Amino acid sequence: MPADLPAYLQIAAELRGRIVAGELAPGAKLPSESRLMTQFGVSNTVTKRAIAVLKAEGLVEGRHGSGVYVRRVRRLVRDSQGRDQRRRSGPTSPFARDVTSSGQRPAWEHESAEVGCPDAIAARLGVEPGDPVLRTRYRYLADGSPIQLATSYEPLAITRGTPVELPEDGAAVGVVARMDTIGVRIDECVEEVIARAAHPDEIERLHLPSAGALMMVVQRTYHAAGRPVETADIVMAADRYQLRYRWPVD
Numbered sequence: 001m002p003a004d005l006p007a008y009l010q011i012a013a014e015l016r017g018r019i020v021a022g023e024l025a026p027g028a029k030l031p032s033e034s035r036l037m038t039q040f041g042v043s044n045t046v047t048k049r050a051i052a053v054l055k056a057e058g059l060v061e062g063r064h065g066s067g068v069y070v071r072r073v074r075r076l077v078r079d080s081q082g083r084d085q086r087r088r089s090g091p092t093s094p095f096a097r098d099v100t101s102s103g104q105r106p107a108w109e110h111e112s113a114e115v116g117c118p119d120a121i122a123a124r125l126g127v128e129p130g131d132p133v134l135r136t137r138y139r140y141l142a143d144g145s146p147i148q149l150a151t152s153y154e155p156l157a158i159t160r161g162t163p164v165e166l167p168e169d170g171a172a173v174g175v176v177a178r179m180d181t182i183g184v185r186i187d188e189c190v191e192e193v194i195a196r197a198a199h200p201d202e203i204e205r206l207h208l209p210s211a212g213a214l215m216m217v218v219q220r221t222y223h224a225a226g227r228p229v230e231t232a233d234i235v236m237a238a239d240r241y242q243l244r245y246r247w248p249v250d
Helices: 007-020 033-040 044-056 094-101 119-125 175-181 200-205
Strands: 060-063 067-070 076-079 106-116 132-142 145-155 188-197 214-224 227-237 241-244
Touching: 007 033, 007 044, 033 044, 044 060, 044 067, 076 094, 094 106, 119 145, 119 214, 119 227, 145 200, 175 214, 175 227, 214 241
Parallel strands: 076 241
Antiparallel strands: 060 067, 106 132, 132 145, 145 227, 188 214, 214 227
């Protein structure tokens, strides 16, 4: 840790490390301000600023008259196992299945528009920049609380004029189920996961505690016989999700 780092940030880093390592587990009480003052040889003002940093990051919460505790966060599991299997019963939306299996109620908001394909998305879809695509922006909720954002793109060369041109207006829900109805059989899904800091609009739309929130971004692309038919950026707060991947080993 840099020696010239302000004392309150050094204390915040020390406590954050203990939380991340599990030494201070969810529900555990943080050392009192007086104990931190003694341990680090600082004033009460410095310890308050350190705790304020952790509160802003959403790692801890204060309880009136009791102290400061590590937050308990209920993580939603996004399980790759059977995620895109074709189902004869139950929800065909993978998100709905994830949330329902956790005992919560799924819901989502959406907005679709025809746009010229952005350069980066064109590379993922194998189309020319500016080609017409349908962009749909989503906000997903579990028990009424926003938990995930996504922006998807579909080439209108595939879906224009079909019953599934607008993703949320047909009877089928979910990319695999929708494409099946127009004879486009998805046979592969590729995902790449990156981590980054939250953008300001994500903080607002997901009700995140601070600009320091860490996000996981899943860049997903569906293929049918080698042709990309849909791609999406799926954005979630790292402390609200658990990604689980499984595959056979030959």
